[in-house]
Amino acid sequence: MERITGRQQVTGMLFAGPYILGILAFLALPLTLAAYYSFCNYTLLQSPVWVGLQNYHRLLHDHVFWVSLKNTLVYAAFSVPLTLGASVALAILLNFPLKSQAVYRTVIFLPSLVPAVATALMWQWLYNDRLGLVNHLLAPPLSWLGAMVADVEGLFGAGAKTMAAWRNIAPPAWLNDPRWAMTAVIFLSVWGIGQTVVIFLAGLQDIPRTLYEAAEIDGVSPFGRFLHVTLPMLSPVIFFNLIMGIIGTWQFFDVPYVMTGGGPKRSTTFYTMYLYQAAFTQLRIGAASAMAWIQFLIILVLTGMAFASARKWVHYT
């Protein structure tokens, strides 16, 4: 190992100096403080009082905590695979050598530029049950389908009541309906996949053409080529986006905060939203800090699991 002179040591630390200070002030100190507060009763107004594990204990019995945890996990379980799948599919479509390719790419990318607040407002309006575009477009085909089902059921001797129910079928009230609000938020996540698509596109372009040509000569079908060339070659990029997706869902705040405020009936209260409310509207700093640490550990475990699984499915060449 080469010797490092005192001068080199000082220069190196000086250049990294601002960042080292940043680590201390904006990472180490907050994490330590959060750990300390999580064992305290603290409202920001008086100094913290040590209460041991009370905050954690109370969270275990806090209904809203569990609801927010469940909501976040449900959202992650659906939106991460959905956005990954949709992004790969779109990237493949956008990779076809077409004349208007650039236009398509720009259009797909545009939504990911929009500030989350504006996205939330736009979709609040789109999902409006009476005046929204979504239901306006959904209603005609849905009632047509309902009428058809009613007719078919009529042939099999269904009661007038079931038939009427099918005939009067209407689109859901989305954000005003606790059963549909989460679905609406999950669908919305697909709209913002532009950045992921661009990353996948770059990944696709890095796959050597010769691999496809060799597979074609061997008589592999297009689907086989996708399965045995594209997917394995793309797996490091899929892995990267999976990690980003996992971290992203635990950061998810702006859109539901503005669009639904966590409702109706807490159906879209996400973990970080409850953390924010606990800290800044209820001034339960101790509980919020405990939640922050729990969140940190969950992310560590989830990304750790993703890394452990990577050995089985990620191909590095």
Place this chain on the structure above:
Amino acid sequence: MKLSRRILVHLLLLLICVGFIGPFLWMICTSLKTAKEASHVPLTLLPNGLYLHNYKRVLDNPSFQMMLYARNTLIISVLATLGTVLSSSLAAYSLAKLRWRGRTTIFVIMLLSMMIPFQVTMVPMYREFRAMGMIGTTLPLWLPAFFGAPFFIFLLRQFYLTIPSEMSEAARIDGCSDFGIWWRIILPLSRPALAVVALFSFMGSWNNFIGPLVYLTHEKTFTLALALQFFDSRAGGANYELLMAASTLVILPIVVLFFLTQKTFIQGIATTGLKG
């Protein structure tokens, strides 16, 4: 590619694009409707005419001072971008090119810290800024940028590793200091990477919502994103024609910026995903 296949892909993409651009068109259409038109059942897709009065009402609204918020957002974003570019580039140079004990530790900490969402440190950070009397000012929104951002340090470090060391060594022999090497060789050579960092940190700062929500307390200091949310909560889910006009005005500068910097932008995103 066969013609039939080509037509199929075109059709698919066209359909998808309609879905992606539809919300924008709907927003603009709504912003051009009168209040009566916007809440009329059954709803009409296109506005009756170009009714620009909503935009005038948003811009003239004394409790929604668009220009002031735009100025606030611009100042915060420019300062944050400047801070991020400077500090991240210095740290990245140190991690990529300088030899000192502890740099591996710092690098590992940096990698790990990329996994920590803002919300985890949000509460104690608030406490820190409160102790320094900065709550209600814009300082917490740009001051930390001067102390490095892990993701951008990582990005720049990867880029600096590709710059041959012979260049800096030659300059060193000619009597150039480390600061001189960074300023005269590394910075000019890394212009494309710096542009990516600048653009991303500018966008991140411009679109940031939770930061201003936590730290800003006076309407005079609000950013566009926060003001838009405030505008919405005061409207109480009504007057969508005004809300859509305000949203259009907030989105417009970013879209313009995107079209001006499209190439840097797309290349930037592509490389951020691959170097990982």
